[in-house]
Amino acid sequence: MREYSVPPLVETPRTGGLADSVFLVAEEDPDLVQLMRRDPSAGEEWSEVSATAFRDEVLALAKGLLANGIRLGDRVALMARTRYEWTLFDYALWSIGAVPVPIYSTSSSDQVRWILADTRAVACVVEHEDHAMTVGAVCDSVPSLRSIWQLDSGCVRELMADGAAVSDELVHRHRAAVAPGTAATVIYTSGTTGRPKGCVITHANFAAECDNLLTGWREVFARRAGEQPATLLFLPLAHVYARMVQVAALRGGVTLGHQSETSADVLLPALASFRPTFLLAVPYIFERIFHKARRAAEEHGRAELFDKAADVAVRYAEAAERKMLDEGSGPGAGLRLQHQFYDRTVYTRVRAVLGGRMRNAMCGGSPLSREIGLFFAGAGVTVIEGYGLTETTAAVTVNPPGRIKYGTVGRPVPGTTVGIAEDGEVWIRGGTVFAGYLNAPDATDQVLRRGWLATGDLGSLDDEGYLTITGRKKEIIVTSGGKSIAPAVLEERVRAHPLVSQCLVVGDNRPFVGALITLDPEALDHWHRIHRKPPAEPHQALSDSDLHDEIQRVVVTANTVVSRAESIRAFRIIPEQFTEERGLVTPSLKLRRRAIAKAYAGDIEELYTPS
Template identity: 65%
Template structure:
């Protein structure tokens, strides 16, 4: 290894299973508000105590036993993020069964693949559409015996079915669950082929959750007298959302669920739930920033917002350098300007998130340094981290008190990060999985004497902070032999407000080009701000002023790379890449091969020109 860095663990290993915390919380803190839930988007949030949640979990676990679910059985969950998913997770863990998450947007073939490979004996779906998806492939699923639908009251029915099952049977099966028992099978996003099922144990989750709580728990609320609370907006089919759920239950954090991520629905939910901290992917933070900027410009305060953003970034950079032991921090002039914009801008921005958020956790993909600086300067520090399904979420994160924006931080407690000679990031720690289901060859390729070869390229700086530069499999090699990791260049193009997505192309080509999609809301605002008639993206593709604007974004991105690595030509596309088209993974990562195939004619036109 070229360089290696470790962080000692902060929490001892937990011996039992994930469900144990539900019963322990009810015993030790029965009145603790463990969840807040609501029956519809406009309804008020109703508290659920630790005792009430324990009783619901126990009742559902008994019902699952009554319907034939046994220790070690695999049960698929296909739903958006909602309270009932968490309820099923802990009921299944209470009897030693294994939940298998399935994205609600998954196509029938993906569903068939996952349920067939896991030999799922039952499937929980959210609605009739999901039930029909399962029904379309159930002939190829000989092990599937039950389909339960949340919107048809399956929780109530199962609980009633289990009324006669003794509680002792649940507790006996729960006692048989140990740290090495498989807790779930989570499938990778499958950017380069069929998804693979990661076997994650109860010990993987407890080690990750307990060390994160020990290392970052102090920033989840304002003080010991305020209960930490967070609104779960991440998909529970993803390991990141699952880890937030587990950490909240183990840490006594009040948890709410939000299924609809439309801009207004998200802001309404944040305002009513009032979380103390938030977790999201960069896309959400980008949209929050864009919404604030557009609102300011629409109100004729665009210049004020731009100046406030600049001061926020300067302030956060000064604080960052002081935290890293460099520089004297914020000067008197900067403090006065920051105080003025605190009243004019930052306070109002925090109010849109409920008013109590002071820290946020970001993962899933790379967050731009400028965006991290802006939110920190506005009073909401983003702690960016990095992880994989195979590492049970975060394996690195920016430490409390000394974040370095634009990096994914240092190893989380108990983890080690190393850089291989070819630049690949290797990791090890208690969160690293044991292998892929039914794929011993892939397991052998990924795991080496306790080390996981992540497939990501990165570097450790002089302070031990990790930066991710791309994926090994995504390296572009031009026909002249020049190597390029496209992710960083794509991120720089996407920094422009008008750009939604960017895919860099150039493998075995004479030079580098790009496919660029427009952000629909930002494009509409751009037209209105110039007092132009609003037209759709199809009509605007030939607009010279629009092309000149995007050309400036490309030129700015090119300044960070050599001429051989720079984007020489680009193609504007009328619509964004979507999950439904099969061009994005459910976690919104680009499916590069699928996009290249879909837009093959556009790519060829770039090189013929």
């Protein structure tokens, strides 16, 4: 096996749990602005929450949980969007040694039933009445469930009142019983290949992940002169990536804000008002920002200016990358002058959309195209790509600051070893690897092998330890001619076009590769305006030969990165989106391939039916 290791920068704590940091920070830096929260009574303005105030709220809520019978080791489900109260409940539960179990706010009743029953949850925190009804509908099949608390009905205030007579000492005794190896949470996988499995992640797993990132990527997270580091969290806290961000922020003295809505119309104004110094996001966010900026420029007759600025940004970042990697001298004088001009006219507006203070972003969850990464770097925002899984407590590789290789997912996080098995599968070893799947020893044994985690992903390592992910073992397509194809590269290339929303490559046991493609409604509307065509819904636009030709050009361009045997020979435009509500994508927007293939079996069959 080919391996690459990076030694840990921080020793994993030998005692205590995640909640200890809240009490420690409040003692050492009581006035530190630990969080910012929206105040509806003040016109949605951000209000500060000091380390002392947050500790007091955590303590009061922990006492209320004890008063309601929650004890060490009990599992309590959280079903809500990303909001301040989720973080509050996480730390209150950790303070008494209980185990939060996240549930996506969009989960079906069947998914909720499975998670509550599998974890034997004793209580469930929900956001609003719809969630309460979903949980209530499955209560009869979950005999362990004793309580449902609703955030929008003031449950935090009520629980705090219930705990008024409980002593602080009782909370501290529970907190002292928490050890690094204690389960901190059970996070369920997205279930792209079957029923979701509960990943048991310990306090030590989170500490190993967050402390090494905070130390190794200090220039991203650390305080600068006169500036408090801050990040706005909008990823779903039911996902391990967002939970890691939350823990890292509170352990590292970073001000944390929460944003529930993620549509561009709501998220972008929130970024502008919160003004984060760095961001942790998924590629979709950066793609949307880029395409939205390009469309805005085109509508104002400045498309040529934007395209030239984008080209300069990419070339400038590529030259800077070569210098970082000791392969060149950096941008030349002419390129620097062009870059200065476009910085004043274009790049500053891109940074303003992100709040104006942001210099770095960390990105994971799915591949980020090299071109998008280079564009943002050239525009003054370095996007640091990484890779990880729920089973590895989020990131296991991240590009190191000052030595980024765009198009790779970086080198191992300190304390981690990455190996490439004989069949190309990525294996991981280190302190972030989870304890196993809840109630599923056979499934655990399939992935935990002699101290290694077999990820199911395919990849390669270069001589400096940079990892490139090439696909998933279970997603490999084998054509009837025996050709094995990893679809991710093609799908990423097709999806890079602003008109394309999603792309699913098919071809298992078929004579050639085909694709199902969905269109971005906003981009499609823009395309109609630019081409002076009347507005049309996606299903109406399918008969437009010009649109079909445009997508044909997209596919032809994507095919240039693969061999002829791997190229897309036929495609079909699907008029509706693959959505989570229809069970076609996971909450983290990964395609559920089997579900899509089943839902669109007729469309796939037509790809292979002679005209």
